[in-house]
Amino acid sequence: MSIEIRHLSKQFGTFAALRDVNLEIQSGELLALLGPSGSGKTTLLRVIAGLETADSGQVLFNNEDTTRQSIRDRQVGFVFQHYALFRNMTIFENVAFGLRVRPKDCRLKDAEIRERVTNLLQLVQLDWLADRYPHQLSGGQRQRIALARALAVEPKVLLLDEPFGALDAKVRKELRIWLRRLHDDMHITSVFVTHDQEEALEVSDRVVVMNEGRIEQIGTPDAVYEQPANPFVYEFLGHVNLFHGRIHRGRAIISDIEIEAPEHAEAENLAAIAYVRPHDIEIDRVTNGESALAAHIVHIVSIGPIVRLELAHDDSSNKNLVQVEISKDRFRELQLTKGDRVYIKPRRLELFPSHASANSIH
């Protein structure tokens, strides 16, 4: 089922949770709503579910307006961050709940319910826990049961509110790979909310980056990471270094370096901020004649196959430390130690005139 969201706005008192949000979700897609807390992502999800009503705007399922539809008629499965399992029921009864509360005339026979619940429990690989109670399960198991319960009523849309938010790092990783695989098998239109950019980029088909009730960018994980639409998205998705500089007639000048910036050909001596990812910075012990920034190493952290260096500019006008990520091989080759003097040069950068980014620089 496709979902279309038109001009959705929602206000909580004086706080605007959603401001004129427009979004199209294709049938069978796995979409991530990504944003910091308070960005409106959960509110958007709850409005789609019907748990919250918007002040204005429409939500369309398969081109049909759902604004007046009750929660029950929407055929939406919802998974909560804290599982919301019914603790007075066994795991089996939790999953069977949606089938048991159906009106008598369209309720399945007991044997059919038993069969479907058993199949779902097998799907989430927890059929051996059918007779347990929720409090006897681990967090990861509970969330899988919550998913099975949501799937039991054969929803047309699956909505997940920070589904892995309450789990520890390892279980989180396992579950999101598992969710991706499950989605690939079932192809049910799914929307999940997360504040974890890694999770959004890894699991989803498309990512919707939200901030302060607005959508900042919609795109594939690659697109939002490689071509962020604005400084907010750049800063929100992964580490980033900021360099203050100027752009002038298609060239960017940052301290001692000059870089081609053809997209800013008409800029006349404009203050700008350059965004550079830590892994997009080249580092060397010597300059090979090209312009480069001089710096010295302040801190070295080795994380598995990569080494993260923190550098301080020699030029005191840029006080921020620069983060650089290089491979362990490169690190060994350069034989770097703390305090060493090095030269750095951005391999790739994104320039934004600084007035546009003034709000989002901390």
Place this chain on the structure above:
Amino acid sequence: MSTFKQHSVLPGFNLALGFTLIYLSLIVLIPLSAAFFRTAELTWTEFWTVVTTPRVLASYRLTFGASFAAALTNALFGLLIAWVLVRYQFTGKRLIDALIDLPFALPTAVAGIALTALYAGNGWIGQFLEPLGIKVAFTPIGIYVALTFIGLPFVVRTVQPVLEDIETELEEAAAMLGANRLQIFLRIIFPAIFPALMTGFALAFARAIGEYGSVIFIAGNMPMVSEITPLLIITKLEQYDYAGATAIAVVMLVISFILLLIVNLLQWWSRHRNALA
């Protein structure tokens, strides 16, 4: 069999338990056992005769019957009040919340006099009920009204916090799965508050059984009709029939204990089933 002492993070288990037992003995068990000792002055046949006279039996039926009915009423309406106080926002909510505790604070005799004045044939409420053929004051119905009044806070105060703790997510989850409001209440909310409801019911019931002050004013105290057991005990005491009074008290005590035990077992069973622990 282990000779190692079990260590607990909470210190002073022995001390605390010892104190609890001594305290309970001094405050509850010794006075109660005095009643049993006093009763022992009677022979079995004397005892049996005293506690099975028609007048005493009638008072048992009335006391336990009216108390049960009052506790049941309180369970139902106490739940409703707790629900309204927890679920809805309205002006004057704090005031109503404070009013709930009033039956605790009011001297029971005052409650009895006030209720009698209201429900007597010429009272504010009684004048409208009398033409309908309903007599409240000086009848068992009056006793039921008084017992309902004094037992009101128990159910409200035990159910309220539990109701507040039920996550709205559970109800939302049930609604998303297609349950209607009645199904959500019966399958999700009620099982969660049932143990607390039972506790409130048991407290209101126990309180009603022992109630004396408010009832004697409104009951009319006619033997065989509207005479409660506590009054019968007082009457015996006034006639210096201490053994007879304690004999009736002992029977009352044993019945109360058995009933409360049953309620506790029910509660334990439902809590166990709900796996709330």
